[in-house]
Each structure stands twice: as structure tokens, then as C-alpha cells.
Amino acid sequence: MGNHTGVQEFILLGFPGTWYFRFSLSVVFSVMYALTVIGNVSIIALVLTTSCLHTPMYYFLCNLSFLEIWYTTTCVPKAVGVLLGNSQTISFIACIFQLFLFLSLGSTECFLLAFMAYDRYLAICHPLRYSCLMSNTFCTQLAFASWLSGFLGISLMAFLISRLSFCGPNIINHFICDIDSLIALSCTDTSLVELAAFFVSIIVVVASCAVTLISYIYIIATILKIRSAQGQRKAFSTCSAHLTVVTIWFGSTIFLYVKPSAPNSLDMNKLINSFNTIITPLLNPFIYTLRNKEVKRALSKTFRRM
Template sequence: MEQKNGSSFTGFILLGFSDRPQLELVLFVVLLIFYLFTLLGNTTIIALSYLDPHLHTPMYFFLSNLSFLDLCYTTSTVPQLLVHLRTAEKAISFSGCVVQLFVFLGLGCTECILLGVMAFDRYAAICKPLQYTVIMHPRLCALMASASWFIGFANSSLQTTLIFIVPLCGRNKIDHFLCEIPALLKLACVDTTVYESEMFFASVIILLLPVTLIIFSYGRIVRAVLRIKSSAGQRKAFGTCGSHITVVSLFYGTAIYAYLQPSNNYSQDQGKFISLFYAIVTPMVNPVVYTLRNKNVMGAMKKVLWMGQDSR
């Protein structure tokens, strides 16, 4: 007898890249290397932010939050994907799918908001340098970081609840490597216009409001920097923002493409590779960008390594 609702399933089948078996071994090796670099890079950022007193500032507080978030974000999908790439069994339980979507979406939404908060921090540092320590008080920083996590997971709770009340009529084969909203909507056996409209509205708020804050912040920053007469001062000011702009461009570009396009234009193959990019590549690139383009982080790394050698 055909099941009538997703909650009746014992599980789903994540098809992943099974239609391209020749790619699975290559993807396994590449993704394993990316995942190990992600763990190493983000753990290093967190450790340096904790160990070096010079990095006990709002900027590095938010950066360590971002690194911890990226560790969780990539771990919510990659280990399972690696297992599925090397085995014929590609099942995920219904509860596992719910948890994965909730965690993955919650972390993604949190990162969107946190990147907006980090832009505001750069605005305060460059445009209001004399009031910076007053504006970015440790209590306010903790409040903004906590609010980012709360709003991100509150939105995820709503979205996850809505997507799993959509009737699936026995369909349980997800043409994706993880439980993600666009792929799950493809399983629905009813008109999903209302669900898509609600989710599009929520995506606009979560994605575009932080983007608006980022654009506003950097518009003011550019105006402030252009008033600096010293070219060295201009380079230093732009240098502190360059890493953040790079990360924002990588993350938001792919997320907006995946979540803000009409469902009839959504290609499953494109969706898989776009998801690979913002779920795996971006978390790996973040610590590299912040490390190589940041003299303070490089200095802290050298100091910690030097202390480690001296202790021997």
C-alpha cells in the first residue's frame, strides 16, 4: 500500500552522484582532502583566537564563531557523503533526514546573519574608530553572535516543519547527496506553490537583509577610506575588509543562486554541485583567505609555532 505522507517513511534514498559512478572515486578523494583541510584550517583559527591575547578583539571573536560554525556546517554533510560515495547503500532514515536538514539549514542561515554582523563590525572599526570600543562592547558582541544563532535555527525550525508536512505519496528517492529543501520539494505529489512562496519569502529575509547591511556598511567604509590621504592607510583599511568581502562573495553568490531562483529553473545536477560549493568548498576556503590575507593571524600563528619549538 502506498504511503501518503513523508512521516510514514522508514527512510529516504539519497541518489547523490550514483548516476555518474565514474566520478564517485574522484569525488571521494577530493572531498576527503577538502574536509581534512577544513578541519585543520578552522580549528587553527579558533585556537589562535583563543591563545593569542592580541586576537581578543570583536573581529576575531566573530571570526572564531564563523570558523566553529563552518566546522559544524561541513560536518553535517561530508562524513555521510564520503560513506555514500564508497558504498552501494545510500539510505538515510526519516529522522536522520529531518535532523540533517534542520542542522544544515540552521547553520547556513546563521552564517548569513553572522557575515552581516561582521560587516557592521568592520564599519564601526573604520568609520567610528574613536567610539569603536564603546560600540562593539563585549556584551553587545556576545548578544549579536547569540542572536545570529537563535534567528538562524528559529528559521530552520519553521522551514523544516513546513517541508516535512508536504505530502510525498510514497516518494522517497532524493536526487541529491543531502536532505535539502529544493530537492525535497521535487518529491511532493501536490501543488507546492504556497510552500515555495513561503520559503522564498523566508530566504529573501535571511539572505537579502544581511546583504543589504553588508552593502550599506561597505558603502560607508569606501567613503571613509577614500577620505584617507595616505595610500598606505587606504591599503591597510581595504586589507582588513578584503577577506570578509571574498568570503561574502563566495557564500552569498552560491546560496542566492540555489535558493532564490524559480523551482522550474532548478536543475538537480546544478543544485548538487552548487551545494558542494557552499557546503564544502567555502568552509575550506574561509580560513585560508583569512589567514593568508591577515598579518595579525599570520603573526599569531608564527608566535604559537615559535613557542611550541621553544618548549621543546
């Protein structure tokens, strides 16, 4: 056939269980999705309206919050429909498009977090030259490179997956279209797709994780050289929120993608993907507001003005 597939739509299995369980889970997903959107929109609005937050660090944070909104929107509304049983089918084209968006936004987040770690490295290890090294132009270029690299890196892999043949069955053991599920359903040789997925994972996840790790090795070494305990606490407070987000994100992402595809691990992938697509985007706004003194001060001033 012209599109190399005999299957025109897939059925998303979601989370099997009783109606009460699936309805309760859909309510939880919906509430967390609403809080995620509200929290990230609030951070963007706060940074845009507060002049003291117009710095490279918060410019990256705005990009991250904007990305999280779309990252969770790609998955959660459809997942709620799957849980309620009124939107379990997804066309072949929509499935590939969802996969492309989901992975592209995830790749972009990896690069953004790496560049945010580099920004903290410059701020702590080279404070006197920070404004010169991390200029507004350079900051914008890094953010643009994150988005461009994230989407370009996934384009080839999404194209290869779209060329696979699917002869049936067409039931995906997930609430979204993911790589492992599609590879498990394909009736043709998937070795090229698996190899491409593995190498893209290495390049995107491991490379960005390495940049982050090296940046924090230098950051920690610099902080330990500060003699006063107060100075150490102040230096560490500027990167503690980002370090928390990085640990949560890269821990789950490496588990999901930096490994060969394994059909027998689909149930575990589903649970980890739930954490990555629903819980992590919700935690980020709270982590940055609760662990960041500048954001808390800006929030306090905003509430006083209101």
C-alpha cells in the same frame, strides 16, 4: 498515515558515474573535509591562545570557524558514504533533521557575516568610538542573535516540509536532503512550503546581504577619503579577508535560495551546494590567515614558540 508520508526512507543518488569516479570524488571530499576541520580548529585555538586577537572581530571569526565545522560535518560524511555506495539510504526523520541543521547553520552564517561587516564598518568609519560602540557585551549579543535567528528562521519551514506527503518515488537527486529535491518528490500541494521557503530566503539572505552591502558602501567611501595611499591600504587590509568570504558565500547562496523552487535545476543546485558545503568552509581559514596580517603575525609567534 500519522506522519503524513508513505515513504519511510529516501535514497540519495549523489553523483552518478563509474566506481572509479565516485571513489576519487569521495577521496577529494574526505581530504577537503579533514583540512576544513583542521583549519577551522586551528583558527579557534589561535584566537583563544593569543591575547592580541581577543577583539570583537576575532570573536566573530571564532564563531564562524565553529559554525563551518558543523556546517560541513552535517553534509560531507554522509556524502562520502553516498559516493562509496554503502550509505545511500536516509530515513525520513534523519532527512528532515539534516535539512533543518544544514539550512539553520547556513542562515546563521549569513547573519554572522552581516554582523562582521557591521563590526568592520564601526572599526573603519568610527575608530575613536569603536571600543565603546562594539563592546564585549554587544559583540556577544550579536553572535547569540545570529545563532538564534538562524535556527528560529528555519524551524517553521522545516516543520512545513515534515508535513508533506511522499508517496514515491523516493530517490533524491542529490548527496544531501535539500528543499528543491523534497518538493519535487512530494505528492501533495507544495505551494505553501515554496512560499515559506522564498520568504525565509528573502528575509535571511537578502536582509543580511543588504546590511553587508550598506556597511561596505560606507567603508569604501571612508577609505577613499583617506589621503595617503598607505593609509588606504592599511584600512582596506582590515576588511579584505571578510569581503572575499562575503563575496563567495552570498554569491552562491543567492543563486541557490533566492528564487522559486525549480525541479529542473537540481543538477546545477547539486554542483553549487558542493561548492558551498565543501569548498567555501575550506577556503575561509586560508583566506583569513593569508590575507590578515594580525593572524599571520600570531601564527609566526606561535611557530617560533613551538
